[in-house]
Amino acid sequence: MFSKRLEFVEESGIRKMFNQVGELKDVIDLTLGQPDFKINDEIKAEACRAILNEKNRYTATNGILGLREMLYEKKKQEGWTIDLENLFVTSGTSGAIFLSFNTLLEQGDEVIITEPYYNEYKNLTYLCDAKPVFVNIYPEFTLTADKIKDKITSKTKLIVLNSPANPTGKIINKEEIIKIVELSKKHNIYVIVDLIYKDFLYIDKEIFPTEITEDYSNLIIIEGFSKTFSMTGWRLGYVVTNKNVIQQFTKIQQYTFLCAPSPFQYAGIKALEIGVNPNMSQEYMEKKNIVMELLSPYFQITDPEGAFYCFPKMPIGSASEFAKFCATDGGIMIVPGTAFSQYDTNFRLSFATDNINLINGCKRLIRKITAFQK
């Protein structure tokens, strides 16, 4: 009765764990894909001001001009080549990914996705009747243009890059991004660069090659407010791409999202004015260091360079069995690697929680893995 496409679309393993958390007692939740800090008070005040000032109606499909202008200025400062018409405001980065996939994909198309992946990439590919093609980057999680090259066929329509990456925290080398974009251009393939975690950085290097913005012809760059400003429930993101793609986005958005929530678009301007909390990466680096210090004796973990996840490897046994073993009263919630991969060897741990919770969580995890191995 239902569309056959949906048989391939799975319930999110991350959300499944998230929905279970409420049912358990005294459980430490390390599944969360959202920062633990509160939204800056000035941004919240601005959202309330917009609501009280009647900014509650539909906006233009591509977002309010004020927000687009602010984004334009910011990108210029960051060295991007950009016109106001290259910008499109979306309902979160998920909204942006959905619009992109829906614009580009049709039955028979292939989408190249690194594995482990953020499961939305895979499932939206299926939802668009296309086929995901995985580039296995276990165990080092290093993506190179050469690895991508091997997977390109005449059916490849899109390559998805996520840097820093969910669930590994790895960054794709700038030079490799340039190579991938060049390679794709030759093959008439689009590249999505999903930068949602770009403001959580633990290494001191530029991660985005601004020179690629000189030509948007096969490029869709996605950024969001959700993680950077801790407003995941406000559904606000944006895209920078060429005008032909934006024309298609406009059509699709008119019949789906209509527009990003109006008051939060105004609050988004304030968020950009205030800018990223300069202490955020330092604070999150401490969290990352806590995890690495406590868990490294027990698990093999690639040191995250960004985002707020790590992806420890099980010393032995199945990660999904272990996640189940951990998910009990007085336990700990993690997401097994099967939510990001065909491999059941690793699990994702989010360190976006307060340090005491994180330390206790890691200690519980150590007790659990010790018991699990017996």
Added chain:
Amino acid sequence: MFSKRLEFVEESGIRKMFNQVGELKDVIDLTLGQPDFKINDEIKAEACRAILNEKNRYTATNGILGLREMLYEKKKQEGWTIDLENLFVTSGTSGAIFLSFNTLLEQGDEVIITEPYYNEYKNLTYLCDAKPVFVNIYPEFTLTADKIKDKITSKTKLIVLNSPANPTGKIINKEEIIKIVELSKKHNIYVIVDLIYKDFLYIDKEIFPTEITEDYSNLIIIEGFSKTFSMTGWRLGYVVTNKNVIQQFTKIQQYTFLCAPSPFQYAGIKALEIGVNPNMSQEYMEKKNIVMELLSPYFQITDPEGAFYCFPKMPIGSASEFAKFCATDGGIMIVPGTAFSQYDTNFRLSFATDNINLINGCKRLIRKITAFQK
């Protein structure tokens, strides 16, 4: 390069007019699909309270429990047969329609839509690779089960009902809805009943047959907050349907909308507590009467029974030519029937504006049609 589906998806004729309005001087805008009144202060205060109280993170995919419980209670009071598990909170009714179409449709399927239609129905059908089949209800705009019956084929997957209807304001007779649902059940076809305008009513009769809720097996009922509470930019709606459909909605929402904007879900509870403004239909009936009284001598207009649109017929000439003729500085904006139909005979006028504006708008329209006919 782009998905072939998109070639059939048109830019919304309504939004096109909406986007033009800002560019003209002293223009009276009668294109608006949103009420003219402000959101109730208590509801706005509740939204701000939610923001300040940190209700800014992802919610459960199907919406916060408090809102679903409140909706459940309300529907029970209205005589619906319903479980809490029949409810799903969406990002506006457009979000609900998108989820429904995406769940049900695949290539080759047919969707029965009344013509004139709300253009989202047609365009989302194309976006899902399916084919719209139109039931022409010109010139009286009365939909019956018999008219639907003629269009059913082995490929029909879905019938979409909108009552009160955009753009005509017509209500589908309760008994006809029952017949259509029964007929569809026999043919294994789903029925969407889109009730977004149900709180704008100008006739004294029940419009929804609650008895059909005894069996949700082929039923998707869609309602929204946007129009009733004037919060179009808040993106909040909901669906009542069977649990199998909701399971599919959950999967799709996880990769697209994620959840309706969190603070507005809390404000939605307050909106339901306060209930529909008891004067609203009376105030809108006055607006409707203004239009009917002023314009009836010049246009043939079916008296709207609900919603806040009327759909006058051109005495002569093309409606899209007339709309262009009206859209000048010091003019008036209306939406030509081609945005709702293959026929260029009528235009949509929204009376969701203050009475003075509306009177002036109608007067301008009379001047314009007089000049246009010369």
